[in-house]
Amino acid sequence: MRSPHPWGRWPAGQRGARRNTTLKRTETTMDTIGFIGLGIMGAPMAGHLLDAGYTVVASHHRSKPPADLVARGLKTVSGHHAVARAADIIITMVPDTPEVADVLFGDNGVASGLTAGKLVIDMSSISPIETKVFARRINDLGCDYLDAPVSGGEVGAKAASLTIMVGGEEKAFERARPVFEKMGKNITLVGPNGVGQTTKVANQIVVALTIEAVAEALVFASKAGADPAKVRQALMGGLAASHILEVHGERMIKRSFAPGFRIELHQKDLNLALEGAKALGVALPNTSTTQQLFNSCAANGGAKEDHSALVRALERMAGHGLGE
Numbered sequence: 310m311r312s313p314h315p316w317g318r319w320p321a322g323q324r325g326a327r328r329n330t331t332l333k334r335t336e337t338t339m340d341t342i343g344f345i346g347l348g349i350m351g352a353p354m355a356g357h358l359l360d361a362g363y364t365v366v367a368s369h370h371r372s373k374p375p376a377d378l379v380a381r382g383l384k385t386v387s388g389h390h391a392v393a394r395a396a397d398i399i400i401t402m403v404p405d406t407p408e409v410a411d412v413l414f415g416d417n418g419v420a421s422g423l424t425a426g427k428l429v430i431d432m433s434s435i436s437p438i439e440t441k442v443f444a445r446r447i448n449d450l451g452c453d454y455l456d457a458p459v460s461g462g463e464v465g466a467k468a469a470s471l472t473i474m475v476g477g478e479e480k481a482f483e484r485a486r487p488v489f490e491k492m493g494k495n496i497t498l499v500g501p502n503g504v505g506q507t508t509k510v511a512n513q514i515v516v517a518l519t520i521e522a523v524a525e526a527l528v529f530a531s532k533a534g535a536d537p538a539k540v541r542q543a544l545m546g547g548l549a550a551s552h553i554l555e556v557h558g559e560r561m562i563k564r565s566f567a568p569g570f571r572i573e574l575h576q577k578d579l580n581l582a583l584e585g586a587k588a589l590g591v592a593l594p595n596t597s598t599t600q601q602l603f604n605s606c607a608a609n610g611g612a613k614e615d616h617s618a619l620v621r622a623l624e625r626m627a628g629h630g631l632g633e
Contacts, residue, residue, distance in 0.1 A: 339363055342488065343396030345389055345412055345419070346433070347374055349568070350459070350466040351402035354432075354492045357469045359383060361491045366395045389415075393422030398488060399429050405577055406435040413443060425451030428481055430488075432473075434458045434513070434578055437506040437585065440476070444502035453481035456502055458509035459493065460516070463569040464556070470494045474512070476505030510585060513578035514596050517616070519553045521599045524620035527561055532629045538562050557617035562631055566611075566618040573612040576603045 341364045344355040352375050358365050359381045366384045367374045374385055386392055389412055393399050399419055401412050409431055413419045419429065429447050431440070431454075444454040455477035465471040471493035475482055482498045489496045499508045526549075530540040541558045544550065560566065579600040586593045605622040606614070614621075624630045 340397035340428075340484075340488070341366060341395060343367070343392035343399040343419075344402070345392060345400065346402035347378065348402070348404075349463050352378060353463075353466040353469075354400075354402065354471075355383065356381065357491045358488065363488070363491075366392050368392045388417040388422075389413075389419045390417045390422030393419040393427070394424075397427060398485065399423075399427065400432055400488075401430070402432045404433065404574065406439050409433050409435050409443065410439070414446065420447065420450060423447070423450050423452050428453045428455070428484060430455045430457050430485055432457050432459055434509050434574075434581075435506060436581055437503040437510065440506045441503040444477070453478060453484075454502060455481055455485055456505040457485070457489065458506055460509065460512050461493070465493070472512075473497070474499055474505045474508040476500055476502045476507075507585075510578060510582045513575065514582050514593065516553065517575055517579055517599045517603075517619075518595050519551060520557055520616060520619050521595075521602060521623075523551075523554050523558050524561060524617075524623050527558060527631055528620065528623045528627050528629065531631045531633070532627055537631045557615075560615060560617040561620040564631075566614040568613060568615045570616050571613050572603050572606050572616050572618060575616045576600065576607065576612075579603065 339362060342358055343366045344351065344358070345368060347355055347367060355365055355367070356378055359378065364384065365382070366386060368386055368389055368391060374383055379385065386395055401409055403409055403412060411418065413429070429452060431443070440456045444456070447454040455475055457473050457475045459465070459471040459473050461471040469492055472495040473489050473493040475496070475498045477498070479498060486496065499505055527537045527540065531537045541554060541562060544554060579596055582593060582596050583600065602619050602622040605625070606612070606618055609621070611618050611621060620631065
């Protein structure tokens with residue numbers, strides 16, 4: 310049954326049952342995992358699955374799979390359809406909605422290699438509305454679909470401590486849980502397909518606005534003559550303490566903007582938020598302002614810097630850099 314709302318809300322009692330085609334397997338059987346998108350976050354995520362004993366299969370997508378993963382047992386095939394044929398569970402981890410559509414439904418895409426009973430998990434951060442369309446198309450092939458975007462950045466991917474926000478059916482979620490547990494810590498089935506992506510958009514609003522608040526506070530304190538490093542240290546002991554103040558505040562002070570999560574990707578996520586807000590009739594004034602600051606950074610050559618480099622936009626406006 311289709312949700313009557315484009316962002317995935319279901320009226321009480323109307324979560325329609327679909328014929329379950331998931332194959333029964335024994336407790337000791339480990340699914341073979343297909344992994345498409347071995348980038349900054351995807352590579353360490355796939356590495357954790359290899360370390361846990363899973364057979365992991367990848368294709369040559371834009372570039373060769375990382376040599377260290379191949380050395381650890383990663384198997385490679387030619388084409389996304391071949392990944393789908395070889396795997397029981399197929400994970401996609403690519404930058405944006407068009408890339409997911411191409412990987413799944415393009416020429417020699419995942420869909421062309423699926424057989425009934427397989428599970429497709431998209432761990433990218435993409436449109437909740439398009440996610441529901443993708444899920445229906447995969448379901449029509451007799452397969453299950455989960456949208457399972459993550460939060461935690463490169464640090465969380467490497468530490469296997471990602472937060473994983475899942476949309477889909479409970480049986481598919483339970484099948485995927487052992488796989489998720491090798492990559493993350495806070496794993497939640499939030500609702501039907503699309504709701505995982507909606508949750509990720511909400512997460513990105515909180516992260517962006519908190520980065521902006523930390524940057525604003527440190528620029529203010531620094532221009533007033535205070536040492537921003539000591540200000541950050543003091544704030545970490547009070548109500549203003551947060552993981553973003555701890556990690557990204559330090560990045561701002563040390564000028565460490567090598568990307569854990571790129572500004573251009575956060576721009577993409579806030580675009581999803583603002584597009585959704587327009588469709589829902591919701592005002593997101595501070596999200597809009599923060600997006601303009603990201604836009605300023607991108608216009609000044611910073612699109613590929615870490616999102617903590619948002620501080621540069623505020624420094625330009627203040628005519629003052631941290632520590633000056």
